[in-house]
Amino acid sequence: MTQFIDRRLNAKNKSAVNRQRFIRRYKEQIKKAIADSISDRSITDLDNGEQVSIPTRDIREPNFHNGPGGRRDMVHPGNKEFVRGDRIKRPSGGGGGGSQASNTGEGVDDFAFTISKEEYIALLFDDLELPNLERNQLKKIINYKNVRAGFVSEGNPSSLSVIRSMKNAYARRIAMTSGSRAELVELKQELDNLASDDPISEDRRKEILLRMDELEAKISKTPFLDTFDLRFHNYIKQPIPTTQAVMFCIMDVSGSMDQATKDMAKRFFILLYLFLTKTYKDVEVVFIRHHTQAKEVDEHEFFYSQETGGTIVSSALNLMDEIIQDRYPAHQWNIYAAQASDGDNWSDDSPVCHEILNEKILPLVRYFAYIEITTRNHQSLWENYQQLTESHKSFAMQHIQTQADIYPVFRELFKRQKA
Secondary structure, X not given: OOOOXXXXXXXXXXXXXXXXXXXXXXXXXXXXXXXXXHXXXXXXXXXXXXXXXXXXXXXXXXXXXXXXXXXXXXXXXXXXXXXXXXXXXXXXXXXXXXXOOOOOOOOOOOEEEEEOHHHHHHHHOOOEOOOOOOOOEOOOOOEEEEEEEEEEOOOOHHHEOHHHHHHHHHHHHHHHHHHHHHHHHHHHHHHHHOOOOOXXXXXXXXXXXXXHHHHHHHHHOOOOOOHHHXXXXXXXXXXXXXXXXXXXXXXXXXXXXXXXXXXXXXXXXXXXXXXXXHHOOOEEEEEEEXXXXXXXXXXXXXXXXXXXXXXXOHHHHHHHHHHHHHHOOOOOOEEEEEEXXXXXXXXXXXXXXXXXXXXXHOOOOOEEEEEEEOOOOOOHXXXXXXXXXXXXXXEEEEEEOXXXXXXXXXXXXXXXXXX
16 A cells, blocks of 8 residues: 655645635625625725625535425334324424524524625626727837747747757758768669679779768768757837726715715715726826816815815816817827716706717717716706717716615626627
């Protein structure tokens, strides 16, 4: 009998593979738990890890057993509780985790485990993407890819072309030995034609055999592979187009937006900002706040400024158009925009917003998402924007009423497109 003893040290992350397998297996349950919990988080806590609970019934392994009903013959050992002829009562069912309490049954709590920040972000934005993203620009910092460009006689051994080198060696051996081989063939023919009983022929035979030995030795000395034959793959760096994208975040901070509505708008934009920074490497974000006047601000002012006022939505759209014309040419950039508002606007200004979007902005952008946050009926801005959905496929509208609607609406707006 042969025994094998494994003395390899366990890796530090020996359970990482099993953990990832577990997450893949119960991915849908975990994503549902994350979606349910995100509305209860504070704005500053959206990107931390999460403790996830999975119902026991979802992780229970399948098994085969006898179903209820029917007649069965069973033999029970004797005991002090039952005697022959007694009827056995039906056992009381135990409650699972979260079910009604029982004083006789036994239950099992839901399976709970904590996922890391990276796992949380990956599951939060799984199957999401920026629509219609294209590679359209050679940036100042150009990305390159290596492409083949023929062969060279010197290079790295790892790039050696065996086939091309062998072809060169074969051609060189043919060129260097062709004369000797031709002479060798002639001598063999002459040797076959010599008479066996002629003394002169016998002397000539010896000369021919000696010459043939010299020619064969000369041919055999020709190296099979010489450094002259070696050929290496040649690679050159070719510039490739890189993706340039910019996202305009436009938030209404007018007086009609109460604190609860602003908090929901901020939650949506924080989700969007996390999605862009965690999913894409080079995406610029432009923050615009507006009431009667629009202003481009930085990230901190966008989320924490207390400035408010009246409502003129067209001021933000005009500012966005000016920034596009000044800094983000449409033929070089993938332009996106997300606008959040309660829809309350001056009645005379809503048609102006429709005109600006239809004639100036929508022809340039890849995607424009409008989110109306209100529990009331839709305002004039929604009605004017709704006309754009028929003529522009890149324009999308969604309605948010409560915090629970934010994440489903976000996933609907940025869900991955089918190829």
